[in-house]
Amino acid sequence: QVQLEESGPGLMQPSETLSLTCTVSGFSLTSNGVGWVRQPLGKGLVWMGTIWAGGSINYNSAVQSRLSISRDTSKSQVFLKMNSLQPEDTGTYYCARSTRGNGIFDYWGQGVMVTVSS
Amino acid sequence: AIVLNQSPSSIIASQGEKVTITCRASSSISSNYLHWYQQKPGAFPKLVIYSTSYRASGVPSRFSGSGSGTSYSFTISRVEAEDVATYYCQQGSSNPFTFGSGTKLEIK
Numbered sequence: 001q002v003q004l005e006e007s008g009p010g011l012m013q014p015s016e017t018l019s020l021t022c023t024v025s026g027f028s029l030t031s032n033g034v035g036w037v038r039q040p041l042g043k044g045l046v047w048m049g050t051i052w053a054g055g056s057i058n059y060n061s062a063v064q065s066r067l068s069i070s071r072d073t074s075k076s077q078v079f080l081k082m083n084s085l086q087p088e089d090t091g092t093y094y095c096a097r098s099t100r101g102n103g104i105f106d107y108w109g110q111g112v113m114v115t116v117s118s
Numbered sequence: 119a120i121v122l123n124q125s126p127s128s129i130i131a132s133q134g135e136k137v138t139i140t141c142r143a144s145s146s147i148s149s150n151y152l153h154w155y156q157q158k159p160g161a162f163p164k165l166v167i168y169s170t171s172y173r174a175s176g177v178p179s180r181f182s183g184s185g186s187g188t189s190y191s192f193t194i195s196r197v198e199a200e201d202v203a204t205y206y207c208q209q210g211s212s213n214p215f216t217f218g219s220g221t222k223l224e225i226k
Contacts, residue, residue, distance in 0.1 A: 103211065104210060105165065
């Protein structure tokens with residue numbers, strides 16, 4: 001069955017670089033895209049970016065200057081790196097499978113909580 | 119960016135009641151690109167309705183969606199206790215993909 005699992009550090013300091021990994025199973029990264037969605041505590045969902053099956057990447061311009069998404073198809077892993085962290089980057093980070101045809105996020109990981117605090 | 123204005127922000131309903139959530143887009147969207155998610159407390163979002171009106175796998179028939187252009191709606195025909203959640207609309211039509219601000223459903 002389709003599964004996604006995020007992993008990464010829970011606590012970060014301001015100005016540090018966040019590195020998260022999304023490990024997928026039950027589908028191929030060369031057949032489906034994977035997106036990252038952030039949810040500040042108690043707030044709504046914000047799309048950050050998606051790496052598509054062909055390897056192209058779309059970023060949300062609001063975070064594009066700080067964000068990098070990549071993948072290792074041999075390991076079925078997608079990576080998120082975001083630099084210059086600030087306390088407002090605190091929240092739960094989800095990876096989700098996405099289809100390019102209509103931008104659906106049809107399967108989601110459990111999410112990883114990231115706190116940015118000194 | 120396409121802004122999705124979702125209303126109401128919260129609903130308190132009785133079991134068995136019909137509830138409807140509206141999602142209005144700042145620009146016209148093809149119905150193929152408007153989707154709805156359910157996020158139960160403490161859980162990850164789950165796809166409920168895709169492409170305006172298609173139920174995702176395993177979603178009960180009491181959930182439905184409709185709309186076109188800039189106006190979309192999501193309906194639960196008879197609310198059950200297990201439907202307590204926040205519901206979000208989302209557009210996958212143009213970059214950046216955006217979500218509505220959410221509608222929190224509670225049961226009386």
